[in-house]
Structure formats: structure tokens, C-alpha cells
Amino acid sequence: MNSRDRLRIAIQKSGRLTEPALGLLKRCGLTFRQSRDKLFCFGEGEPVDLLLVRDDDIPGLIAQSVCDLGIVGRNVLAEFSLARAAEGAHLREWRALGFGRCRLSIAVPQTLDYCGSWQLAGQRIATSYPTLLRQWLDEQGIAVEVVTLAGSVEIAPRLGTADSICDLVQSGATLAANQLQEVDVLLESEAVLAGAETPPTDERGDMLELLLKRLDGVIQLRESCLLWLQTPKDALDAIIRKLPDGAQPTLFPLAGQPDQLMLQALCSGEVSWRRMEEIKRAGASGMFVVPVEKMLA
Ligand code: PRT
Ligand code: ZN
Numbered sequence: 001m002n003s004r005d006r007l008r009i010a011i012q013k014s015g016r017l018t019e020p021a022l023g024l025l026k027r028c029g030l031t032f033r034q035s036r037d038k039l040f041c042f043g044e045g046e047p048v049d050l051l052l053v054r055d056d057d058i059p060g061l062i063a064q065s066v067c068d069l070g071i072v073g074r075n076v077l078a079e080f081s082l083a084r085a086a087e088g089a090h091l092r093e094w095r096a097l098g099f100g101r102c103r104l105s106i107a108v109p110q111t112l113d114y115c116g117s118w119q120l121a122g123q124r125i126a127t128s129y130p131t132l133l134r135q136w137l138d139e140q141g142i143a144v145e146v147v148t149l150a151g152s153v154e155i156a157p158r159l160g161t162a163d164s165i166c167d168l169v170q171s172g173a174t175l176a177a178n179q180l181q182e183v184d185v186l187l188e189s190e191a192v193l194a195g196a197e198t199p200p201t202d203e204r205g206d207m208l209e210l211l212l213k214r215l216d217g218v219i220q221l222r223e224s225c226l227l228w229l230q231t232p233k234d235a236l237d238a239i240i241r242k243l244p245d246g247a248q249p250t251l252f253p254l255a256g257q258p259d260q261l262m263l264q265a266l267c268s269g270e271v272s273w274r275r276m277e278e279i280k281r282a283g284a285s286g287m288f289v290v291p292v293e294k295m296l297a
Pocket of ligand 1: 012013014015016017053054055056072073074075076100101102154167168169170171172173174175189190191
């Protein structure tokens with residue numbers, strides 16, 4: 001057992017996940033003093049440090065207990081977990097973080113009139129995710145030659161080194177630029193907080209618990225807002241019916257106006273102009289929507 005008393009989180013050193021991961025940790029109240037080589041950042045307030053590495057190294061660092069946690073794409077975590085399952089490297093997705101969204105998909109030439117995965121039989125498919133692809137092909141019962149490439153997968157069909165590809169897709173622009181079409185989705189991905197299957201039993205476990213609570217607050221309020229309005233008592237039912245689904249209203253009396261109430265509702269998601277206009281038509285006045293800064297359930 002590792003005897004560190006500070007929690008260590010691995011994040012991507014430089015890439016798509018770096019800024020959003022740092023931003024998220026900051027909103028959880030974690031601040032870091034950056035070391036000169038920028039590989040290790042010492043946590044200033046809480047006993048939590050950062051290791052800045054290539055995203056592909058993150059699951060391995062957790063499996064070796066060099067780090068306790070990591071912020072990494074589900075695609076990278078899933079490929080690692082599947083490839084290393086036999087060795088007992090069990091990692092856990094503690095939380096989905098809502099950024100870095102993409103999907104791991106099969107893409108075939110646009111010229112192919114695609115009707116189903118059986119058409120891939122006998123093809124060469126290029127990918128950086130050979131284990132996830134193999135699993136999917138086995139589920140489909142198709143025999144295919146998997147060509148493993150470290151990068152630039154999307155140009156393999158044009159170079160003649162593969163017929164189709166299995167790669168990450170976000171907007172689809174890269175596929176279109178390479179005359180490919182997305183035909184099957186193997187995995188919906190986003191950045192996740194990954195860690196060992198069982199949390200550390202020492203102080204780091206307590207810190208993990210605290211971090212998860214703060215993360216839940218941050219994730220929940222990222223999509224939350226507070227709606228305030230004034231309503232005549234006799235319009236209250238109609239107004240409550242117009243509130244967004246799941247809104248939790250609280251009522252306050254208004255001094256000197258016995259037939260009026262003040263309503264406050266925590267809403268998950270945006271409150272649209274259209275919705276506000278409907279609520280106003282139901283009788284509300286003095287309506288405003290404010291963002292939520294911090295939340296602790
Ligand atoms: O240096 P290091 O190894 O750390 O970085 P990297 O180059 O391997 O990773 P990076 O920064 O490109 O991606 C990190 C993670 O971001 C991935 O593991 C995914 O979880 C997530 N992510 C989200 C993406 C994309 N969206 C994405 N669009 N990762 C890669 N892409 C690439 C994709 O491979 C393809 O080439 O972007 C292209 C497709 O994008 P669209 O918008 O044209 O469809
Ligand atoms: Zn990488």
C-alpha cells in the first residue's frame with residue numbers, strides 16, 4: 001500500500017482536456033502552484049497535487065498507484081480497462097464530467113452504400129482502439145483485419161492501408177474532409193474522473209469523498225439557475241404548472257401585499273425566453289433568472 005498522504009490527480013499535460021480539467025478543479029476550490037517543469041503541480045489549499053502527463057498514460061499511472069485519480073476520456077479508459085482486464089487492472093469511472101464529448105465510431109468511404117455491419121467482413125479497419133474495436137466486431141460476429149495506428153487514422157483509406165476506420169468523431173468535419181461517412185457508434189465518450197476500483201483507506205479516501213461532493217455540486221450547478229418572480233396568490237397553481245420540470249419552488253410572503261407571494265425556484269437547465277413569457281402570461285411579474293455560484297447539498 002502506498003503511504004502518500006496527499007491525493008494525486010493525473011491530467012492531460014497539453015490537449016483538449018487540459019483547460020476544462022483545470023477549470024473544473026479550480027471550481028472545486030483546488031488551486032495549484034505550478035512547478036517549473038510543469039509536470040507536477042503542488043496543491044496549495046487542500047492536500048491534492050497534480051501530475052501533468054499524456055492522456056494515454058493516465059490509466060496506467062492509476063493502475064500502478066502512481067496517481068489516485070485521473071481526468072481522461074472514457075475512450076482511453078475503456079480501451080485500457082478492456083486490454084488489461086486479464087491482468088486485474090480494474091479501474092473505475094467515478095464521475096462523468098460533461099466535457100470532451102465525442103464518440104468512437106466506424107466510418108466507411110462515402111462511396112459505399114452502407115446497409116449494415118456485415119459489409120465490413122473481410123475489410124481492413126484502421127484504429128487506435130484495437131481492443132474496443134475487436135470486442136465490437138466479436139459481438140457483431142464479423143471477421144475483420146484490425147490495423148492498429150497511433151494517429152492520423154482518418155487518412156488510412158486514402159493511403160490504401162485500410163478500407164475503413166474506427167476513430168473518434170465530434171463534429172464529423174474530419175470524416176467529411178476525408179470522404180468518409182460515420183456508420184456505427186461503438187462508444188459515447190466524455191471526460192471522466194477515473195480511479196482505482198476501491199478508494200484509498202487513508203486520508204486520501206476522505207479527500208476523495210470531499211472532492212466527489214464538490215464535483216457533484218459543480219456539475220449540478222453548471223446547469224442550474226435560480227428563478228425569482230412575484231405572483232398573485234390565485235395565479236400560483238397556474239404558474240407552478242408552467243415551471244420547468246423538476247424545478248423546486250419555495251414561497252415567501254411579501255410585506256404589505258397579502259394577496260401576493262414571492263416565488264424562488266432552483267431550475268436545472270436553462271430557462272428559455274419562451275418559458276418566461278408563458279409564466280408571465282400565467283400572471284407572474286418581476287421575473288429574473290440568476291446563475292448559481294456554489295451549491296452544497
Ligand atoms: O498528447 P496527448 O496524447 O495527451 O493528446 P492526444 O492528441 O492523444 O489527445 P487530444 O487532446 O486530441 O484528445 C484528448 C481526448 O479528448 C480524447 O481522448 C477524447 O476523449 C477527447 N476528444 C473529444 C477528442 C475529440 N473530441 C476529437 N474530436 N479527441 C480527439 N478528437 C479528434 C479525432 O481523433 C479526429 O481526428 O478530432 C478529430 C475529429 O473531430 P471532428 O470534430 O472533425 O469530428
Ligand atoms: Zn493521447
